[in-house]
Amino acid sequence: MFKNSLDLPNLTSKCIFISNRNIGISYVSRGNWGEDSYRKLADAVHFHVASSAPNSNKLRIKSRKQTQNLRLFLYCENMKKRNVKIKLKGNSHKYKVEVGNDLLDDCGVWAKSVLSENTQKIIVVSNEKVFGLYGEEVSKNLENAGFQISTYLIGDGEEYKSFQSLQGTLEFFSKKELKRSDAVIALGGGVVGDLAGFAASVYLRGVPFLQIPTTLLAMIDSSVGGKTAVNTEFGKNLVGSFYQPKGVLVDIKTLKTLEHRELVAGFCETIKQGAIGNMELFEKTSEFLSEYSLKFFTENLNDEKFIKNLIDLLVSQINFKAEIVMQDEKESSTRQDAKSRKILNFGHTTAHALEKVTGYKYFKHGEAVGYGILVAAEISKRLDICDENSIKSLNNVVGLLGNLPDAENIEIDKILQTLVYDKKSIGDSIQWILLETIGKPKILKSQDIPQSIIRESLIKVLKG
Ligand SMILES: NC(=O)c1ccc[n+]([C@@H]2O[C@H](COP(=O)([O-])OP(=O)(O)OC[C@H]3O[C@@H](n4cnc5c(N)ncnc54)[C@H](O)[C@@H]3O)[C@@H](O)[C@H]2O)c1
Numbered sequence: 206m207f208k209n210s211l212d213l214p215n216l217t218s219k220c221i222f223i224s225n226r227n228i229g230i231s232y233v234s235r236g237n238w239g240e241d242s243y244r245k246l247a248d249a250v251h252f253h254v255a256s257s258a259p260n261s262n263k264l265r266i267k268s269r270k271q272t273q274n275l276r277l278f279l280y281c282e283n284m285k286k287r288n289v290k291i292k293l294k295g296n297s298h299k300y301k302v303e304v305g306n307d308l309l310d311d312c313g314v315w316a317k318s319v320l321s322e323n324t325q326k327i328i329v330v331s332n333e334k335v336f337g338l339y340g341e342e343v344s345k346n347l348e349n350a351g352f353q354i355s356t357y358l359i360g361d362g363e364e365y366k367s368f369q370s371l372q373g374t375l376e377f378f379s380k381k382e383l384k385r386s387d388a389v390i391a392l393g394g395g396v397v398g399d400l401a402g403f404a405a406s407v408y409l410r411g412v413p414f415l416q417i418p419t420t421l422l423a424m425i426d427s428s429v430g431g432k433t434a435v436n437t438e439f440g441k442n443l444v445g446s447f448y449q450p451k452g453v454l455v456d457i458k459t460l461k462t463l464e465h466r467e468l469v470a471g472f473c474e475t476i477k478q479g480a481i482g483n484m485e486l487f488e489k490t491s492e493f494l495s496e497y498s499l500k501f502f503t504e505n506l507n508d509e510k511f512i513k514n515l516i517d518l519l520v521s522q523i524n525f526k527a528e529i530v531m532q533d534e535k536e537s538s539t540r541q542d543a544k545s546r547k548i549l550n551f552g553h554t555t556a557h558a559l560e561k562v563t564g565y566k567y568f569k570h571g572e573a574v575g576y577g578i579l580v581a582a583e584i585s586k587r588l589d590i591c592d593e594n595s596i597k598s599l600n601n602v603v604g605l606l607g608n609l610p611d612a613e614n615i616e617i618d619k620i621l622q623t624l625v626y627d628k629k630s631i632g633d634s635i636q637w638i639l640l641e642t643i644g645k646p647k648i649l650k651s652q653d654i655p656q657s658i659i660r661e662s663l664i665k666v667l668k669g
């Protein structure tokens with residue numbers, strides 16, 4: 206029956222509730238119709254809907270015009286959800302990264318809107334920890350939207366981004382008779398995203414893939430851009446593919462449970478993107494970190510203004526990564542310009558060496574990047590290619606994150622050897638991403654930088 210108001214359990218997403226004689230409100234509101242169909246209907250019937258009263262979960266309907274079989278049509282739009290559109294150069298595939306708060310309990314509607322209507326089964330790939338936190342909510346929601354859900358869980362940690370996990374995942378897809386019209390969803394951080402994406406890209410030569418990243422790093426970095434991979438005993442990410450998802454859903458609510466160090470690691474990557482991106486992105490990132498201490502991050506996630514600012518920052522970060530990826534999807538090896546996808550490796554030459562010499566156990570990847578960007582900045586300063594102010598700002602903003610794990614005891618010679626070894630094993634020269642100023646990266650070959658400058662910069666930053 207038509208009611209003058211509706212209780213809305215969740216006002217955080219764009220949603221339309223429709224009911225007619227045959228379809229109940231709940232049935233339709235779970236997303237059996239795509240957003241576009243809703244829009245068309247909304248245009249056709251002109252229902253007027255009052256916006257929700259502040260702090261209220263009720264929407265009041267001002268007036269309605271009945272059509273043949275529509276009894277109720279209600280459209281509510283929530284400004285908290287934002288989109289980044291990704292369209293790759295020379296490629297017809299485009300998709301959206303949707304960013305907001307409390308989006309998981311709408312993930313069925315989202316999945317319906319981005320997958321084909323023939324999709325029946327979805328396999329959610331996750332790890333035990335993340336699935337324990339968010340798996341039930343995600344699975345229930347997808348089931349309510351009419352999908353058959355199965356779950357494949359890997360262990361927690363980088364070591365599970367392996368051939369063995371890949372094999373297990375692919376065998377699970379086969380056992381569940383996943384078809385090309387079905388889909389895979391990665392629910393987790395970069396490890397789960399990279400593995401599930403790679404599995405989806407090779408299974409039946411490619412099945413549709415969606416990402417629900419749950420770490421800050423995965424939200425602004427690994428879930429955007431379509432790189433997928435597993436590690437081998439010879440190194441990280443050595444086997445993989447470029448495979449774009451059909452959609453990405455970023456729910457900042459999931460950051461509430463993220464460990465402090467993981468948060469810091471993610472913010473190191475945001476600083477990296479700001480530094481190579483542009484002054485506006487760099488300042489937005491610095492201002493956010495100056496205004497909000499990461500110590501109170503979880504508590505702050507209950508604050509409206511903080512939520513808005515965080516979403517705004519993530520959208521800008523994702524936009525930047527998307528811009529780079531859109532014009533150099535596969536990281537052309539010959540490009541040396543300031544928009545090459547290679548610039549995303551700012552801070553990563555040192556970071557990879559630090560991770561390697563400490564057995565991949567001591568640093569979170571992002572923490573090592575935190576040191577790496579400072580080393581790259583120091584090298585740039587000593588080469589006289591970077592202005593003093595940029596170096597200062599970069600050091601200040603990394604300082605806002607608090608102390609990174611102590612690096613004083615790491616032998617500089619070992620780091621240098623690792624850099625040389627990497628060079629030989631790749632059969633190519635290492636490329637350093639340096640900085641001329643904030644927003645202006647410069648790619649230099651290792652042989653163009655005196656070894657003494659690399660050594661002194663490492664000492665200055667790590668032994669300070
Ligand atoms: N594909 C790319 O373009 C790309 C880019 C950058 C990094 N990566 C890859 O990403 C991986 C690193 O990703 P990561 O930093 O997300 O690591 P991760 O996936 O290991 O997650 C870090 C930790 O946080 C836990 N976790 C995840 N979400 C959580 C949540 N909401 N609450 C509580 N705990 C949660 C995980 O279980 C794990 O213990 C690396 O393998 C790296 O190579 C890929």
Ligand SMILES: [Zn+2]
Pocket residue numbers: 474553570571574
């Ligand atoms: Zn990184």
